Amino acid sequence: xxxxxxxxxxxxxxxxxxxxxxxxxGGTFSIYSMGWFRQAPGKEREFxxxxxxxxxxxxxxxxxxGRFTISRDNPKDTVYLQMNSLKPEDSAVYYCxxxxxxxxxxxxxxxxYWGQGTQVTVSS
Numbered sequence: 001x002x003x004x005x006x007x008x009x010x011x012x013x014x015x016x017x018x019x020x021x022x023x024x025x026g027g028t029f030s031i032y033s034m035g036w037f038r039q040a041p042g043k044e045r046e047f048x049x050x051x052x053x054x055x056x057x058x059x060x061x062x063x064x065x066g067r068f069t070i071s072r073d074n075p076k077d078t079v080y081l082q083m084n085s086l087k088p089e090d091s092a093v094y095y096c097x098x099x100x101x102x103x104x105x106x107x108x109x110x111x112x113y114w115g116q117g118t119q120v121t122v123s124s
Contacts (some may be wrong), residue, residue, distance in 0.1 A: 001024050001027070001113075002024055002025070002029075002098055002113040003020065003024070003025045003026045003113075004022055004023070004024055004029035004096050004097070004098060004113055004114065004115035005023050005025075005115055005116070006020060006021070006022045006094065006095065006096050006115045006116065006117060006118040007020070007021050007022075007118060008020040008021050008118060009118030009120045010095060010119075010120070010121070011122075011123065012086055012103055012120075012121070012122055012123070013122070013123050014086060014087055014122055014123065014124050015085060015086065016086050016122070017082070017083060017084045017085075017086065018083045018086065018120060019021050019043065019080060019081070019082050019083070020077045020080065020081040020083065020094055020096075020118060020120075021036070021078055021079075021080055022036075022078065022080075022081075022096030022115055023076075023077060024076050024077045024078070024079075024098065025077065027098075028095060028096070029074055029077040029078075030053055030054075030074045031051050031054065031099055031100070032098040032099060032100060033050060033051065033053055033098070033099045033100075033103065033104050033105065034051050034070075034072060034079040034096060034097070034098055034099070034104075034109055034114075035047065035048075035050035035051075035097045035098075035099060035104065035105070035106075035108075036048040036049050036050070036051065036070060036079075036081045036094060036095070036096055036097075036113055037094070037095045037096075037097060037108055037111075038090075038092035038093065038094045038095070038120075039090060039092055039117075040065045040092040040093075041044070043092075044057055045095070045108060045113045046058065046061070047061050047062075047106035047107075047108065048061055048064055048068060048070075048081065048094070049061065049064065049069075049070035049081060049104075050067055050070065050099075050104030050105060050106060051070045051071065051072050051079065051104050052102065052103060052104050054074075054101070055072045055074070057103065058070055058104055059095045059096050059103075059104040059105070059106060061087060061106070063076065064083075064090070067083065067084050067085045067086075067114060068081060068082065068083050068084070069081070069082045069084075070082075071082070079096055081094070081096075083120070086120075086122045086124065087122060088122045089122075090120065090122050091121045091122045092119075092120060093117040093118065093119050093120075094117060094118050094119075094120050095114055095116075095117045096114075096115045097109060097111035097112075097113060097114045097115070098113040099111045099112065099116075100112060100122065105120070
């Protein structure tokens, strides 16, 4: 059983930056592809970005492409989401998740472990 704990969320002004971290424990981190998702009040949970097991391949949602970057540090069992040029519409609870698949999939049904989430609020 893998446990995932997100951190780094908070309140930031539009145009600002945040870096989210997700620390994994209880399993072999490097065998999982990792993803970030977000959910705003009253909306479905949506895909943000994903990264393959080795970190050699990534997948990013069009809505954040060019602003958000996913990365991972396997020796530290941690995945990151660097968020730049933040907009009010980026406000949501951000979740990290682990998938046993090879590829960095945007399909949330492929993810088997989820963190509790961290709140990101972007003020205008």
